[in-house]
Amino acid sequence: xxxxxxxxxxxxxxxxxxxxxxxxxxxxAAAALAIGGRQAAAAAPDPAITKIQDxxxxxxxxxxxxxxxxxxxxxxxxxxxxxSWLTADPxxxxxxxxxxxxxxxxxxxxxxxxxxxxxxxxxxxxxxRLMINGMVDTxxxxxxxxxxxxxxxxxxxxxxxxxxxxMEWRGAQLNGCQYTHGMVHNVMYTGVPLKHILNxxxxxxxxxxxxxxxxxxxxxxRSIPLEKALDDCLVAFKMNGEALRPEQGxxxxxxxxxxxxxxxxxxxxxxxxxxxxxxxxEETSKYTDLMEDGKARRFTWTMDVKSVITNPSPQAPITHxxxxxxxxxxxxxxxxxxxxxxxxxxxxxxxxxxxxxGPSLSKSLHRFYHDFNWDGSELLLQSRAIDEAGxxxxxxxxxxxxxxxxxxxxxxGIQTWHVKADGSAENVEVS
Amino acid sequence: MSKFRNLAxxxxxxMSAGIAPxxxxxxxxxxxxxxxxxxxxxVGPDARNxxxxxxxxxxxxxxxxxxxxxxxxxxxxxxxxxxxxxxDTVAELITKPRKFIKGxxxxxxxxxxxxxxxxxxxYLKTFSTGSETADAAKTKTDDQPEKAATTVTAAPSSxxxxxxxxxxxxxxxxxxxxxxxxxxxxxxxxxxxxxPGRGTVADGEPLFAENxxxxxxxxxEGVDRWPVLAGGHDTLKEDRPVKTIGSYWPYLxxxxxYVRRAMPFGDARSLSDDDVYALTAYLLYVNDIxxxxxxxxxxxxxxxxxxxxxxxxxxxxxxxxPHYAKNSEACxxxxxxxxxxxxMRARVLDVTPEGDDGEGAGPVD
Numbered sequence: 001x002x003x004x005x006x007x008x009x010x011x012x013x014x015x016x017x018x019x020x021x022x023x024x025x026x027x028x029a030a031a032a033l034a035i036g037g038r039q040a041a042a043a044a045p046d047p048a049i050t051k052i053q054d055x056x057x058x059x060x061x062x063x064x065x066x067x068x069x070x071x072x073x074x075x076x077x078x079x080x081x082x083x084s085w086l087t088a089d090p091x092x093x094x095x096x097x098x099x100x101x102x103x104x105x106x107x108x109x110x111x112x113x114x115x116x117x118x119x120x121x122x123x124x125x126x127x128x129r130l131m132i133n134g135m136v137d138t139x140x141x142x143x144x145x146x147x148x149x150x151x152x153x154x155x156x157x158x159x160x161x162x163x164x165x166x167m168e169w170r171g172a173q174l175n176g177c178q179y180t181h182g183m184v185h186n187v188m189y190t191g192v193p194l195k196h197i198l199n200x201x202x203x204x205x206x207x208x209x210x211x212x213x214x215x216x217x218x219x220x221x222r223s224i225p226l227e228k229a230l231d232d233c234l235v236a237f238k239m240n241g242e243a244l245r246p247e248q249g250x251x252x253x254x255x256x257x258x259x260x261x262x263x264x265x266x267x268x269x270x271x272x273x274x275x276x277x278x279x280x281x282e283e284t285s286k287y288t289d290l291m292e293d294g295k296a297r298r299f300t301w302t303m304d305v306k307s308v309i310t311n312p313s314p315q316a317p318i319t320h321x322x323x324x325x326x327x328x329x330x331x332x333x334x335x336x337x338x339x340x341x342x343x344x345x346x347x348x349x350x351x352x353x354x355x356x357x358g359p360s361l362s363k364s365l366h367r368f369y370h371d372f373n374w375d376g377s378e379l380l381l382q383s384r385a386i387d388e389a390g391x392x393x394x395x396x397x398x399x400x401x402x403x404x405x406x407x408x409x410x411x412x413g414i415q416t417w418h419v420k421a422d423g424s425a426e427n428v429e430v431s
Numbered sequence: 432m433s434k435f436r437n438l439a440x441x442x443x444x445x446m447s448a449g450i451a452p453x454x455x456x457x458x459x460x461x462x463x464x465x466x467x468x469x470x471x472x473x474v475g476p477d478a479r480n481x482x483x484x485x486x487x488x489x490x491x492x493x494x495x496x497x498x499x500x501x502x503x504x505x506x507x508x509x510x511x512x513x514x515x516x517x518x519d520t521v522a523e524l525i526t527k528p529r530k531f532i533k534g535x536x537x538x539x540x541x542x543x544x545x546x547x548x549x550x551x552x553x554y555l556k557t558f559s560t561g562s563e564t565a566d567a568a569k570t571k572t573d574d575q576p577e578k579a580a581t582t583v584t585a586a587p588s589s590x591x592x593x594x595x596x597x598x599x600x601x602x603x604x605x606x607x608x609x610x611x612x613x614x615x616x617x618x619x620x621x622x623x624x625x626x627p628g629r630g631t632v633a634d635g636e637p638l639f640a641e642n643x644x645x646x647x648x649x650x651x652e653g654v655d656r657w658p659v660l661a662g663g664h665d666t667l668k669e670d671r672p673v674k675t676i677g678s679y680w681p682y683l684x685x686x687x688x689y690v691r692r693a694m695p696f697g698d699a700r701s702l703s704d705d706d707v708y709a710l711t712a713y714l715l716y717v718n719d720i721x722x723x724x725x726x727x728x729x730x731x732x733x734x735x736x737x738x739x740x741x742x743x744x745x746x747x748x749x750x751x752x753p754h755y756a757k758n759s760e761a762c763x764x765x766x767x768x769x770x771x772x773x774x775m776r777a778r779v780l781d782v783t784p785e786g787d788d789g790e791g792a793g794p795v796d
Contacts, residue, residue, distance in 0.1 A: 088646070088656035092696070118693060131606050133615055138597040139606035146602045172777040200598030211617060217699050219692035221617060270614050279620040279682045281689040285674065288744065294667040296679070300747040304755075314777075342761060347771030350764045380771055384761065392761050394754035402752040406672055410749070418773055427777035431767070 077101075080111060081178060086167075091119040092218070094161070096182030099308070099330065100316040105156070105358050105365045107185035109240050114247045115161055115183070117282075118217030121267045125251040128215065130197075130235070134272035137202030144251055147235065150192040155234060155257070156364045158332045160184040160303045162260035162287055165411040168396070172416075172427040175314035180415060180427060184332070186365035189255050191236030194229050198273070207273040211280075212254045215269035222263045223277035224256065228301075232257045235268065258334030258363040259301040260409070262287055292404030305393050306412035307331035307341055307368070307385035318423030322376035327354075330365045333387035337362050340386045343370040347380030347416060347430040348395070354383070362388075379419040380430055396429065461554025464547055468539070474558045483537060489516050490559040493608045505534030515608045521555070522548050560595070560605070618688040622734040625687070629729035630709025632716040636724075638706055639713050642695045651675070651717045661717040667743070677718030681741040683733065687711050 071078065082095035097113040114120075125144045133139040161183035167173050174180050198210070203226070210229045214220035224233075234255040237244060244250040249266025256263045262282055277283070277299075289297040309329035312318045318325060331338045337360050342351040354368040368383070385393045396413030418428040465474075471483035478485035484497040495502045495510030502510070509532055514520060524531045525548055527541035542548050594601045618624040640649060648654050651661030663673025672679075676686055691707045693699050702710070712728040715721045715736065728736075749755065 085656075088658075089696075118696075118699070131610065131614055132603075133606060133611045139611055140597065140603040141606045141610065142603040149602050150600060171775045175777045196600065200600060200602060202598065213614070213617070217693065217697070219699065221688075221692075272615060272617065274619070276619065276621075278617055278688075279685055280617070281685050281693075284682060284685050284744075285676075285680045290667060290672060290674070290679075292668070295743045295745050296667075297747050297749075298681075298744045300749065302747075302749075304749065340761075342763070347767070349767045349771055351761070351766070380773070386761060391755055392759060394752075398752075398754040402754070418776075428773045429775040431772045431774050 075101075078111070080113060080182075083174070083179060092117050094163075094183060096178045097185050098178050098315075099182055099184075099310045100177050100313050102310070103328070103367070105186050105330070105367050106240060107187060107365075109187070109242065109245050109248070112159075112185035112187065112239075112245070112248060113161070113183050115261065116216070116218075116247070117220055120247050121214070121216035122246065123215060123251060123267060128251050128267075128269065130252065130268060131270040132197065132201040132273070133270065134211075134274050135204040135207040136198075136273055137204060140201045142197070144237070147192060147197075147237065147252065150196050152190055152192055153234065154188055154190050155232075155255070156186065156188045156359070156361050157255060157257045158184055158186045158303075158363060158365050159255075159261045159264055160306075160332070160334075162262060162300070162303070162409040165413070165415075166408045168413070168427075169400070169405045169407065169411055172429050175427050177308050177310050177313040177415070178315060181308040181310075183261070184330075184365070186330075186332075187239045188241070189234055189236035190238035190241070191234035191252075191255060194233040194235055194254070194271075197235055198229065198271070201273075203273055206275050209274050209277050211270075211272040211274060211278050212263075212265040212268055213270040213272070214249075214265045215267040220262075220265050220267075220282065221278065221280045222265060222282055223280065224259075224263060226273070228256065228259070256301075258303060258336075260287065260303055263301065287409060289403065289407035289409050291407060297407075300410055303332070303334035304410060304412045305331075305333035305335065305338070305385050305387040305391040307338075307383040307393055308415045309343070309381050309383045309417060312381070312419055312423065312425050313417050314425045314427055317425055318374070318419065321423070322374045325372055325374040327370040327372065327381065329368055329383050331368055331383065331385035332363070332365045333385065333389075333391065334363060335387045335389040335391055337364075337388045338366040338385050339388045339390075341366070341368040342384045342386075343368075344382040344384070345372070345379045348382050348384075348414065351384065376421055378421060379417075380428070381417045381419055381425075382414050384414055456549045456553035458550070458553045458557060460547075461550035461552070464542075464551050465554055468551075471537075471539075474555065478558075486555055487558045488560055488605075489521065489555055490518070491605075491607045491609075492516050494520075496608075503532075503534055503536040505532050506536075513612065518552055521552055525551065616688075616692060618684045618691075620682040620684050622684060622730070625684075625730045625733055626704045627730055628704035628708045629727055630705050630707070630712055631727045632709075632712045632721065632724045634705075634709035635711070635713025635716070638702075638710055642702070643710070646696065651714065660714060664719075664739075667740075675718065676714055677720060677739065679740050680738055681744050683711065683715070683736050683738055686714055687733075 078098055078101040080095040080097060082090070082093060084090075087093040094115045095113055097107055097111055102108075102111070128144055130142045130147065131139070132142075164183035165180055168180055208226050210224050210226055211221055212224065234257075235252060236255045237252045239245065239248060244253060249264075249268065252268050253266045254264050254268050283298065287300075289300050291297065307329060309327055310316070311326070311328050327343060329341075331341045338356065341354045341356065343354045344351045352370065354370040356366055356368050358367045360366055366385075393412060393414055396411070399411065399413045416428050416430050417425045419425045468483075471481055472486050473479055473481055474486045478487050480497060480500045484500040484502075492515070493510055494514035494516060495506045522545075524537075525539070525542050528535050528537040528539050530541075542551065595604060597603075597605070616624070616626075639647075646654055646657035647660050651659065653659035659673055659675050661675050661677055663675040663678035666673045666678060674680075680686065687707055690710055691700070691702065691704070695701070708728045712721065712726055715728070716724065716726070720736065720738065
């Protein structure tokens with residue numbers, strides 16, 4: 001039924017990488033020709049109109065050909081991709097959301113980036129349990145059926161890996177917003193407010209922290225302050241209306257709005273309440289931010305204000321030549337809603353305020369557009385987000401001045417794409 | 432409906448559920464016998480601690496776990512070793528309390544006859560909501576027992592049971608101590624949660640070679656992109672810091688916890704606690720934090736060991752950075768002195784991260 005070929009999802013061979021990068025620009029130019037570039041007048045009738053197409057004459061597939069639908073075969077390049085040389089093993093690795101292929105604010109379930117520390121746990125929901133223990137009046141065990149009897153909420157939140165853009169601390173490295181910014185996705189979750197579940201067990205006075213734990217082979221654990229747990233965390237079992245995908249924590253995951261993705265424990269099986277943080281591996285040896293002076297910040301939970309232009313970008317060159325052009329991208333902040341996004345076409349010297357469109361929700365992706373008439377000259381494209389708390393997205397050099405280049409995590413600096421006259425784009429840094 | 436009514440059916444249920452010991456149990460006889468106990472122990476809706484702790488929900492409960500009751504040192508010690516009250520342990524206790532728990536405050540001589548013990552246990556179980564006996568008894572007391580019997584096909588364990596009393600929505604069920612013990616294996620920085628056990632550097636070395644060295648190298652130096660575990664001292668301010676247990680990690684408890692929960696990669700939870708102590712000791716050794724190959728790590732000396740970089744972790748101070756200073760306005764025009772120049776280009780995807788930057792999982796971890 002699904003005879004789509006598995007696309008190349010890994011960039012591993014340096015020679016191939018070069019080829020691919022060159023090929024992107026070339027195919028962009030070819031596309032521009034094929035589509036016609038600037039069409040002031042048609043020289044000859046367009047066969048796409050004058051010829052009767054097969055799909056117009058013959059019957060298509062019936063309703064049950066795709067009991068669970070999948071995208072058109074013409075969209076087969078729209079997939080998550082990984083960079084094999086980043087990690088030691090695909091079981092503890094990451095791939096990236098193809099931001100440049102998406103629009104609006106919702107990330108389709110099959111394209112949400114993946115990050116696992118012990119592979120994808122394959123869990124029979126009938127055998128899954130959620131335990132609440134520690135400083136509670138009554139330690140409890142819930143089945144999935146039990147969880148679905150609590151009052152539910154629907155909320156749209158972005159999830160960003162703390163290491164998103166982490167490869168760019170030392171300078172421009174990866175050509176494509178999928179690789180530089182693709183460790184983010186935005187999903188509508190259906191779930192139970194965590195406070196309902198914790199209150200069911202009864203939190204003892206003195207309880208100040210929770211330790212969510214995953215059922216996967218890494219036994220993922222993170223310490224989270226109780227205040228956050230009782231504020232807006234969800235125990236979610238649906239994403240964008242359907243069951244969580246296995247790679248996103250099926251059958252149930254924690255949602256920790258605005259905070260780094262590692263804390264959103266997938267395959268959630270236990271939450272312990274305690275009076276101090278545990279200092280687990282993922283909050284000491286990892287997900288701590290090493291500063292230039294050799295000291296390291298810990299518990300850097302919130303994802304700061306950030307944005308990126310997704311089109312044009314290195315994987316999505318301008319193919320139509322000069323004239324009316326849509327520049328678009330996404331912006332988000334762990335501090336709340338995005339108040340404003342500015343776009344610069346001259347490397348941050350002058351700015352214009354972009355148009356936000358679509359739902360504006362707290363701790364969710366926002367979509368912005370900058371519609372302008374491209375004169376065909378080279379562009380140094382940047383976007384700069386401002387959140388409702390007044391935080392302005394910093395430049396990469398401002399971040400480096402404050403932190404050095406070894407902090408790996410929380411790089412929310414302004415991204416620059418160099419768009420050339422042929423419409424191709426490259427990841428650059430500017431003066 | 433009283434939750435304690437219709438107790439006579441319990442014996443039959445216990446028999447059919449196969450939980451019961453060899454002899455039949457008689458709740459009524461147990462109730463009578465319990466008069467020997469009421470001077471010290473209470474049961475029922477208003478039960479409070481007296482000379483002894485109240486005995487509601489006894490079965491499945493950890494010994495020494497009633498808050499506010501002052502247990503003997505002996506009982507606390509037994510509790511620490513994981514004593515949980517079950518049919519068998521209660522039977523053993525009431526056979527001769529001071530033999531079972533030497534030093535207990537329980538001044539009761541004991542019940543010599545097995546039948547008496549079984550009857551008391553049957554009676555006490557009618558006050559244990561977590562016990563299958565009590566739940567089963569309550570199911571049987573349902574007003575429509577036959578209907579209950581015919582509708583349980585989908586989820587026999589959850590249908591038509593009485594609604595639990597905990598919480599607001601009364602969802603979920605009480606976790607048994609054995610269940611909590613099976614999952615609650617986390618170790619905190621102060622050593623809370625460490626299991627009994629011990630292991631030396633010398634014990635750890637062959638274990639490391641067998642289970643860990645294929646990825647981490649014989650001495651924790653790391654193979655390919657796998658994490659480097661040792662060395663890297665004084666590199667944190669360098670261009671390419673090497674973040675290891677010795678050079679970076681703040682707490683030893685993290686090593687024990689992580690190895691026990693997630694290592695070896697692909698065969699988690701396969702090491703014994705002694706193995707984990709030995710491997711942790713070996714990792715201290717390859718990081719020069721202990722120097723004696725005979726050094727033995729155990730729960731007793733674990734918290735004496737501090738890792739060198741502990742003091743170098745600080746709070747999140749991002750909001751104090753100049754670019755987040757309040758009241759700043761975003762510049763809109765002529766924000767840079769002259770035309771902007773490109774100063775660095777992506778090296779077009781052929782940047783292979785250097786192999787020596789410390790975190791095998793590279794910058795995305």
